[in-house]
Amino acid sequence: MKNLKEKIRKFLTAGPEIKKLQSESDESQWKFYSGIIYLTLRRVFHYLILIAFFGLFLLIGFGGGYALGIVRNQSIPTVSELNHQINHAQNSATLYYAGGKKIATVQPDTVTKKASKNEITPLVKNAVTATEDENFYIHKGVLPKSLVRAVLSELTGVGVQTGGSTLTQQLVKMQFLTSQTTWHRKVTEMFYAHKIEKYFSKEDILRAYLNAAPYGKNNRGENIVGIKTAAEGIFGKSISELNLPQAAFIAGLPQSPSVYTPYRLNGKVKKDLDLAMRRKDIVLFRMYRNGDISKKAYLAAKKYDLRADFLKPEKAPKQKKQSGYLYNLVMNKSTNLLVEQLIEQDGLKVSDVKQDTNRYNQYLTNASELLHQKGYHIKTTIRKPLYQTMQRVVKQNKYGQDKTSRDFDSDTNKWVNTTEHVENGSVVIDNATGKVLAFSGGVDFKNSQINHAFDTYRSPGSSIKPYLVYGPAVEHKLISSQTALADFPTRFGNYIPTDYNSTVENRFISAQEALSKSYNLPAVNLYSKLVNDKNIKLRQDMKKLGLNLSKSEFENLGLALGGTDYGFSVADNASAFSNFYNNGKRADPYYIDEIQDPSGRVIYKHKQNSQKVFSTGTSYIMQKMLHQVVTKGTASSLTGTLKFNYKNLIGKTGTSNDYRDIWFNGSTPGITISSWMGYDNFYGHSYNLDSNSSETNLNLWANIANALYKEDPTIFKLYDSPSSPSSVYKNRVLKQTGTLPGTVSFDGDNIDLTGKKTTALSLSPAPAATAKFGIGGSTADYNLFYDHLEGKDNDYGKVLIYTGKTISKKKNINSLFAVANGSTSEDARNYYGKNHEVYRESNNNSSSSTNRNVGANDRQARSSGGQGGNNNSSSSSTRRNTATESPSQNTSSENSNSTNEINSNISSDESVSINANSSTEPTAGDAAAVDNGPTTL
Structure with a gap:
């Protein structure tokens, strides 16, 4: 062998000797090559052994270190906590209010009876240990192979299997952890x-x-x-009465209870029990192999007819279903959050799984089972005292008439009698955090289980105006609080919007007044300018406010009045409005704060996400403008009912078509409270509320706010008055034009614009005087304005009413309107003679509002009393003056008592958007003209 090695060495190092070796005998050559192969393989083998040892060392180091890291980060339960969890733990989740007070324990979907030590017989013990863990009495909870298998699974990505776990590990998994097959869970389990x-x-x-x-x-x-x-539910026996085959059958069930169970959902015995009987035989064999039973007993038990021992089916007792607005809301959301957790644990994307309905439903089923069978802890943001207070107030309030009808139910193919009640959805949100502190899902859960605060979507009406129209206009420096907005008869293609009760103010109105009194035409004119500006990204801003609207919705001018395709939930509306008292930021609304698994590990924690929408300056200006909604506008009745200081209260009303939906969003520096009223409108009904329903909703809002303030005034933060940011300009401008005084040229005339001034809030310096100073308005409208300034007795400032029922594009828009006084057309007089109720605005001298029926004569007197000629004005062919002392100027100013009275009675709240050319069925944002009165948005 020595010689062979020497030859090989020479072969590898001395080139010339190779020829000599090759010339030797065939046997020598065979030995030579065999030696080379042998040495090569031996060296490779040695290297492989070294690599294997090194890899094993890394594996142990990695697995041990990672496992140690998990253990160190794992909360260590006390012995008392362990005892409670394994012996006394709930088999279902527990829901909590904010602060830890229990809402409810989820009703388990299982029947459980616990056995004492004395009830568990040696027969049962032997059957279970022989089958599930033959080393149970020897090991210390964990077998080494479990750790090795877990580490290999983590490295290979095959997945941790539960087979081979000790009984102790299985107990931990059942009582503490989820059934997810992950490395983290396996290490925690051990x-x-x-x-x-x-x-x-x-x-x-x-x-x-x-x-x-x-x-x-x-x-x-x-x-x-x-x-x-x-034992009791399958064989009707106590544990001590079980015979060998019965005990073996039961011992085999936990491995796969849904497969091996002998009963179906209706309690009847399955026809095919082959798998269950095979499992029973496996248990018997392992007991025999383990020496627990003799061969004779084993064979006899295998032949035993168990089917004859199964109990006959019985009817299950009816259980009271656990439900309620709060319970259902928290359970549904928790289930969805758990689904996301389970999907992500499987390394999948939630969006991908949702595309597969069957697969997603399976995750939903799994998540629901976890909540009903595991001791999860769901912590919410809902404050119990506030929630209970809100339920009491909503239930005590009076709403409106019930609507009863007979309808055909397609599900049952029967005619049924149905009664619909006026419903309410209300929500209280913390402005800074987005926490939902309390809500009302409805007036009475027994009558309707629909959660109207979160799960119904309705047209927001004019409650959309602050954050869709006026806020963006201020932000992009299109307007100040005093910018003049046109309120004249205007056609936008086939779309003809009007103010309340099909009226038009026929004048320029300041942005402040237009918002506080919720005139529609100014809002549409302003929105039209916004959407036609390519530099303004309204859709992005609305997404930041949590409102996902389609491109086509933004292209519809009726959106400015609440004409959406699907509408908003109360929570959506409240959240969007809350930004004005959060420095222009919107915090995502939420009510599930945290979810803990049965071991106490936090598996979900809400992460606050705030989106900046408006600047601090815009927020400040909008606060000032929206405060006047409460003091001088459509919500002024609140000032007489609130039992707290409303100095920093802001708000906005909203009404959709024909009083279908009534809204009020109200905010203090601390919270936003939003309230909606309406009918559910099942079976295709279109029930509308009464014309005084806005007052009803405002009264409800006041009652809720008063009760919440009494319970906890700190959440309102009433005295956290925001200071004026440096970005806000406070300019003195003309009240009529919203511009600085100056001389302008219009239609060949030089005109001095002077007169009463007011303070305008904006993000830019005051605009210089210009002939066409407003947003919207045609040349004819400006002619009307300047002729009025000259002292001509025209229709400027006289409220007009829409009279046309069908129009053509060739028809002049002004011919479709008539002055609402004694000289009006017959159509207008007949319309107002119907005594439609009109919400009356409070003027500057009143802090309350009333409902009033306005007839033709009443309207005529008020209108004619406010319009006089300008006899004291000085004029010439080249110059017109806007002297402040002019009677006409007084009547057209916002301080005129007579004009205010007209406006208060006619244009108090949201109104119809009419598309008089449409021959198709009207939509929310583009309604067709109707014969039976106006449509409101």
Whole structure:
């Protein structure tokens, strides 16, 4: 062998000797090549061994270090906590208010009876340990192979399997953890198992396992947990009365209870029990192999006819379903959050799984089972005292008439009598954090289980104006609080919007007044300018406010009045409005704060996400403008009913078509409270509320706010008055034009614009005087304005009413309107003679509002009393003056009592958007003209 090695060495190092070796005998050559191969393979083998040892060292180091890291980060339960969890833990989730007070324990979908130590017989113990863990009495909770298998699974990505786990590990998984097959769970499971073995006896552990294991269904079709429940529910016996084949059958069920259970959902015995009987035979064999039973007993038990022992089916007792607005809301959201967790744990994307309906539904089923069978802890942001206060107030309030009808139910193919009640959805949101502090899902859960605060979507009406129209206009420096907005008869293609009750103010109105009194035409004119500016990204801003509207919705000018395709929920509306008292930021609304798994590990924690929409300056200006909605506008009745200081209260009303939906969003520096009223309108009904329903909703809002303030005034932060940012300009401008005084040229005339001034808030300096000073308005409208300034007795400032029922594009828009006074057309007089109720705005001298029927004569007197000629004005062919002392100027100013009275009675709130050319069925944002009165948005 020495010679051979020497030859090989020479072969590898001395080139010339190779020829000599090759010339030797065939046998020598064979030995030569064999030696080379042998040495090469031996060296490779040595290298492989070294690599394997090194890899094993890394594997142990990686696995041990990673496992140690998980253990260190794992909260260490006390012995008392362990005892409670394995012996006394709930089999379902618990829901909590903010602060830890319990809302409810989820009603488990299982029947459970716990067995005592004395009830568990040696026969049962032997059957279970021989089948599930033959080394149960030897190991200390964990077998080494479990750790090796877990580490290999983590490295290879194959997945951790539960087979081979000890009974202690299975107990931990059932009582503490989820069934997810992850490395983290496996390590945590082993950590808990080791600690349980350290402090509890084998008998205690085995009993806890038998009381926690699932055993399929009983003869009532109920899910059963615990061996005592199984013995009674399958064979009608106590544990001590079970014979060998019965004990073996039950011991085999926990491995796959849904497969091996003998009963179906209706409690009837399955026809095919082959798999269950095979499982029973496996248990018997392992007991025989383990020496627990003799061969004779084993063979006899295999032949035993178990089917004859199964209980006959019985009807399960009816259980009271646990439900309620809060319970259902939290359970549904928690289920969805758990679904996302389970999907992500499987390494999948939620969006991808949602595309597969069957697969997503399976995750939903799994998540629901976890909440009903595991001791999860769901912590919410809902404050119990506030929530209970809100429920009491909403239930005590009076709303409106019930609507009863007879309808055909397609689900049952029967005619049914239905009664619909006026419903309410209200929500209280913390402006800074987005926390939902309280809500009202409806007036009475027994009448309607629909959660009207979160799950219904309705047209927002004019409540959309602050954050869709006026806020963006201020932000992009299109307007100040005093910018003049046109309110004249205007056609936008086929779309002819009007103000309340099909009226038009026929004048320029300041942005402040237009918003506070919720005139529609100014809002549409302003929105038209916004959407036609390519530099303004309204859609992006609305997304930041949590409102996902389509491109086509933004192209519809009726959106400015709430004409959406699907509408908003109350929570959506409240959240969007809350930005004005959060420095222009919107915090995502939420009510699930945290979810803990049965081990106490936090598996979900809400992450606050705030989106900046408007600047601090815009927020400040909008606060000032929206405060006048409460003091002088459509919500002025609140000032007489609130029992707290409303100095910093802002708000906005909203009404959709024909009083279908009534809204009010109100904010203080601390919270936003939003309230909606309407009918559910089942079976295709179109029930509308009464014309005084806006007052009803405002009264409800006041009652809610007063009660919440009494319960906890700190949440309102009433005295946190925001200071004026440096970015806000306070300019003195003309009240009529919103510009600086100056001389302008219009239609060949030089005109001095002077007169009363007011303070305008804006993000830019005051605009210089210009002939066409407003947003919207045609040349004819400006002619009307300047002729009025000259003292001509025209229709400027006289409220007009829409009279046309069908129009053509060739028809002049002004011919479709008539002055609402004694000289109006017959159509207008007949319309107002119908005594439609009109919400009356408070003027500057009143802090309350009333409902009033306005007839033709009443309207005529008010209108004619406010319009006089300008006899004191000085004029010439080249110059017109806007003297402040002019009577006409007084009547057209916002301080005129007579004009204010007209406006208060006619144009108080949201109004119809009319598309008089449309011959198709009207939509919310583009309604057709109707014969039976106006449509409101």
